[in-house]
Amino acid sequence: MRDINRTPDTGSDDQNSEKTSRSEALRTWWNDAWTDGGVLHGMWDDVRTAPNDGWHGMAHWIKAVLGAAGVAFVILLLHSAASVLLGTLHDILTATPDMQVGTDTSTGVWATIDQPVRSYITSHTTGLPISASTVYTLWQATGFLALVGGFITRNSGLRLTWLGFGAATVAMIWTATPDTSRTIAAGIAALAWMLLSAFALRGLRLRRPSITHVTTTGPAIRPEIHIPAQATPADTKPIKPYRT
Template sequence: MPADKPQNGQHRPNRTDVLPASPASGPLTRLRTTWGAAWEDGGFLHRRAAEVGQFWRTGWDDAAVWIKTVTLIAGASVIVLMVGAAADIATTVLGSLSAAPAVDVGAVDSGGLWGTVDHPVRAYLADQAAHLTVTPAALYRAWQTAGVIALIGGFLGNAGARLTWLVWGAASIFMIWSASPDGGRAAATGLAALMWALASIVALHGLTLRPVVHHHPPHWQFSPNLHIHAAPVPASNGPADAPTSSIIRPRQH
C-alpha cells in the first residue's frame, strides 16, 4: 500500500514531507556560489590574480591601475606614519633638552687639556643662556649632540654633516676665544684648534681638494672600405670606332 494513500479517511503524510527542506537558496550557499564563480576563468578574482602575476613579471610600467593606486596609497600611509614617529622622537628629545637642570659652571672640573677647552664653552653658553628661555645644560647638550652627529656623519661621507662639522668647529673656537681668561686666551684657542684639526682627520676622512679630472680619449672610427668608381664606357658605333693598330714590317733590301 503506498505510504501517501489515505487511511481511515485521513491523509498520511510522506516521509519527505515531514523533513525540512534543504536551504538550497540560503545566504551561505549564495556566498559559496559567488566565491566559486569569482575564481573561475573570467571571474573578478581570477582577473585580479592574473593582473598581480603580470605585475610581478613585467614590473611597474605595465601594472594595472588599481595596483598602482593601492601601492601609492600604502606608500603614502607609511611615509605619514614615519613622519609622525620622527616628529614624536624630535619632540621628546627637544623636551628633554629643555627640561635639563641647570649646571654650575664653577663646579665643573677645568683641569687637563679637555677642561681647558671645555670650561670656556660651558661658561660662554651659561652667559648666553641667561638671556634666553633655556638652561645652560640644554645648550651644552645641544652643542655636544651636534658635534657627535657631525663627526659620525662626516666620517660616513655625508656632505651636510661635513659642512656642519666645519661650522661647529668654528663656533667652538669662537666661544673658547671669547670666554677664556686674557692671560691664556691664545693658548686655549690654539689648543682647541689643534684638537679640532685632529678630530677633523676622522670627520673629513676621504675628502680631497684635488679636482677630479676625467680623461675621455677620443674614439676614432676607421672604416677600411675601399670604394672604386668605374669610368663610364662610351657606346660603340661600329667598326669605325674600333681601335686601329699599325703593323711595322721589316724593310727588305
C-alpha cells in the same frame, strides 16, 4: 452666510510625485549599474579578478586606490614615528642638569676647552625659551655626529658641519676665556680641532687629479697588410718539355 470656494492643495501631491520619480530613477540606475556592462558590475568584476591579474594587469582605478591607501599609511606611520622621536629627543635634552657658570669640575686639557664653552653658552642663553643645558647637549651631539659621520660616510655636508662646529668652538673659547690666557686656550682648542679633523676629513683631496694628454705630431701610421694577387689556374700556361 457667504459661500467660500476652496481650491484643492496640490503642493503636497507634487512633492510626493517628485520623490517617487527620484526613487524610481535611483532604482532604475541601480539595476542598470549591476547588469552586464554596468558601472558597478564592471568595478566588482575588476575587484574579483585583481588577485589573478596581478599588479600590472589589474584596473587602474584599483591601483590608484591602493596607492592612495599606501601613501596615507606611510604618512600616518611617519607622523607617529616623528612624534615618538621628538618626545624621546626632548626627554634626552631635558635630562641634562642645569648648567651654571663655574660649576664644571673637570680639569686638564678638556677643562681648558669645555669650561669656556659652558660659560659662553650659559651667559648667552638668558631670556631664551631653551635652557643652557639643552644648548650644551646639542653642541656636543652636533660635534660627535659630524666627526663620526664625516669619518664613516665622507659626506660633504657632515664635513662642512664639522668645520663650522670647530670654528664656532674656537670662537666661543676665545670670547669666554680671560685675556691673560685667551691665546693659549684658543690655540689648544685649534690644535685639538685640527687633530680630530684628520679623522673627520679622511680622504679629502684639495687638488683635482691631473690628466696628461699625449699628442703626436708625426704622420699617422695605418697598419695595413698588402697581399699580392695570386695567379689563378686559368692564367697559368703549360710548360713545354725541353728537347735537345
